[in-house]
Amino acid sequence: MGGHKAIDIQLTATKKEKPDFTNLGFGKVFTDHMLMMDYKEGEGWHTPQIIPYQPISLDPASVVFHYGQTVFEGLKAYKTKDNKIFLFRPEKNFQRLNSSNDRLCIPQLDEELVLEGLKKLVWIDREWIPTVEGTSLYIRPFIISTQPYLGVSASTQYKFMIIMSPVGSYYKEGIAPVKIAVEEKYARTVAGGTGTAKTGGNYAASLKAQEIASGKGYSQVLWLDGKEKKYIEEVGSMNIFFKINGEVVTPALNGSILEGITRNSILQLLKYWNIPVSEQRISMEEVHAAYKAGQLEEVFGTGTAAVISPVGELAWNGEHLVINNGETGELSQKLYDTLTGIQYGNVEDPFNWVLEVKEN
Structure with a gap:
């Protein structure tokens, strides 16, 4: 498992209509693409890919549905006045994700690889980063356990994903108390x-x-x-x-x-x-x-x-x-x-x- 893994990129043929960036809620609309990577015991994390945003198909017996073996993170991308794109301390998020993984018996991620994947994903969907004051692109990396099994034990299969959503203030009050x-x-x-x-x-x-x-x-x-x-x-x-x-x-x-x-x-x-x-x-x-x-x-x-x-x-x-x-x-x-x-x-x-x- 290392940064040598190539990230396969499949771009969407039909881009979504973007929302009104002056009237964004929180986490309701999602960008054109997502990152996905699978894990299988004996094989490790494999097949990192950026694909069009889409539903996923899971077995009804997937461990995540029954025993809640899942972790997530939250970070943001920002666009500056001169159109630069910034992430804020993203390496800390992936360190913490691996810490959560440890507690939930989920295999460790290659932090360099997923950060590289995130940067590619943000760049591909950069037009989704809103520039209205107080807005940003919210980024949600997460892992779910996907082995079809009803025994209470750590899964042998997982999916890692990153989805992104242009957002306004989390609280309707904004910076107001x-x-x-x-x-x-x-x-x-x-x-x-x-x-x-x-x-x-x-x-x-x-x-x-x-x-x-x-x-x-x-x-x-x-x-x-x-x-x-x-x-x-x-x-x-x-x-x-x-x-x-x-x-x-x-x-x-x-x-x-x-x-x-x-x-x-x-x-x-x-x-x-x-x-x-x-x-x-x-x-x-x-x-x-x-x-x-x-x-x-x-x-x-x-x-x-x-x-x-x-x-x-x-x-x-x-x-x-x-x-x-x-x-x-x-x-x-x-x-x-x-x-x-x-x-x-x-x-x-x-x-x-x-x-x-x-x-x-």
């Missing part, structure tokens, strides 16, 4: 579970709490630890940060929190700016005490889909904690402007985070 409900009944995962992997079951397990929160007017839920329902973990689609009395705090990675790439980038940015920042175990009681003392200055989430999402209100224990008068905080705005500025090529990138996609 969202309202989040602290979840006190359900648990997302526990240390030793699959919380550190990006696997479908984690998200399926979150839907009930999300449905209840949405019914009460909240955009997302904030998960507490599964054991004591005391310590803050993450939001459904993002990691979470608190600015308390001038210091930024985010929950430490503990074996059940996803290691966000945007989270990592924000930690680096804050240190670069010499803003006090720490990763630590933090309880909802501590956040509430800071709020009561007038020291909870800002709360924001970080993630590929939303980038930076200010939190204007937290609902917890029958109380409504309104943060910064429900307005976007100064630091949240600066982080959003800087990170998106780097991603779109408008701001200097001192970290070498962006990778330019060129014809190859």
Whole structure:
């Protein structure tokens, strides 16, 4: 398994009509092409190919349908004002995908090969990258287990795919603050579970709490630890940060929190700016005490889909904690402007985070 594998390219004869890039939702329309590669035990990953976007055919007994052995990633491509195409830290996504693979007993991918395939795919479908402010091309690499077998064991066959979708803001509020409900009944995962992997079951397990929160007017839920329902973990689609009395705090990675790439980038940015920042175990009681003392200055989430999402209100224990008068905080705005500025090529990138996609 190595970069010497040629990626077969079959271009579509009939291109799709593109959507209105000024009115994009999230993940509803897909580009002309997709990347696919198969795995078979004894043969390894083989036949990488870029083909027209199309349905796939699977045996009803495929392991993925019955036991959820699947992983995925999310990243974006951006078009700059001078028509360059940037990816943001894509190597981190494929490293994390292999980490998820390890947890789900899925064979490791050749990270160089799939990154090369991604760059080819993005270049082929480059006309699908929207240029309206706040838009991008969302990229979804994923793996499903395809062996037809009803025994409970790791599959011997898999499909790796990358599909892409032009998107607007993940939240309809955009950079405007969202309202989040602290979840006190359900648990997302526990240390030793699959919380550190990006696997479908984690998200399926979150839907009930999300449905209840949405019914009460909240955009997302904030998960507490599964054991004591005391310590803050993450939001459904993002990691979470608190600015308390001038210091930024985010929950430490503990074996059940996803290691966000945007989270990592924000930690680096804050240190670069010499803003006090720490990763630590933090309880909802501590956040509430800071709020009561007038020291909870800002709360924001970080993630590929939303980038930076200010939190204007937290609902917890029958109380409504309104943060910064429900307005976007100064630091949240600066982080959003800087990170998106780097991603779109408008701001200097001192970290070498962006990778330019060129014809190859």
